[in-house]
Amino acid sequence: EAQVTQNPRYLITVTGKKLTVTCSQNMNHEYMSWYRQDPGLGLRQIYYSMNVEVTDKGDVPEGYKVSRKEKRNFPLILESPSPNQTSLYFCASSPPQGGYEQYFGPGTRLTVT
């Protein structure tokens, strides 16, 4: 089954404790992206990647890191999480370039206390 998987689905952590949210897709897509969704603010793009070793900042990259060492994986790293990073995070993938359908993962609900 073609899908985007994210782990963990739920995470409660404390301020400053480094964490990684994994994202994997099995559709051989070049483009992958991370979004956060907050009430009243909608979906905002954090980082995106056009292909392996190619990443670029989205709208809200501060406090996040990403890497794209393999085509199928695109982990999101929070080196020192803060409470304002409490949010619902989505990973998505699509065929190359813009304009194609984004396939979204199921989401990761992160709470930073």
Place this chain on the structure above:
Amino acid sequence: TQLLEQSPQFLSIQEGENLTVYCNSSSVFSSLQWYRQEPGEGPVLLVTVVTGGEVKKLKRLTFQFGDARKDSSLHITAAQPGDTGLYLCAGWMTNSGYALNFGKGTSLLVTP
């Protein structure tokens, strides 16, 4: 910066009514997409519009892309309870890389 403004933010209607959701911007987009999101799930694509003035129909849903490729609308005819959900417009910008910019969404509730 969110470049797309959606209106209305919330909409509660009765089954059988028609409705229109608007997505406006001062920026030009290479293409614009509409997604629908159910609680606890990721957004799912409804349609992509690419050409200025383009109209696409998906059963009772009609999507239009503005002539200048800065705005779009979603019209639902004879809404049904199954149409309930969060509707999101998203524009692809290609001036630098391929960033996808989402509107804040329109939360639709259709009651029987």
